[in-house]
Amino acid sequence: MLEGTSDITITGNVFSGLAGEAIRADAACRRLVVANNILTDLNRKTPGQGKAIDLGGAQEVFESQNLGTTPSK
Numbered sequence: 092m093l094e095g096t097s098d099i100t101i102t103g104n105v106f107s108g109l110a111g112e113a114i115r116a117d118a119a120c121r122r123l124v125v126a127n128n129i130l131t132d133l134n135r136k137t138p139g140q141g142k143a144i145d146l147g148g149a150q151e152v153f154e155s156q157n158l159g160t161t162p163s164k
Contacts, residue, residue, distance in 0.1 A: 099123050
């Protein structure tokens with residue numbers, strides 16, 4: 092969980108088997124880059140279909156080339 096932070100890059104990671112989303116940020120965050128990550132088997136304990144990446148209204152965001160961003164069922 093990113094809270095009120097800025098100038099963050101999250102790239103080249105594998106997120107797998109998580110109870111919730113892989114990456115979450117709040118609206119106070121800014122200047123985030125989330126790219127080239129692999130996401131699989133997420134939201135195991137989330138009712139319904141949760142997001143794999145939830146940037147929560149963060150400002151100045153670049154999100155691209157993440158594989159497997161469809162929520163698991």
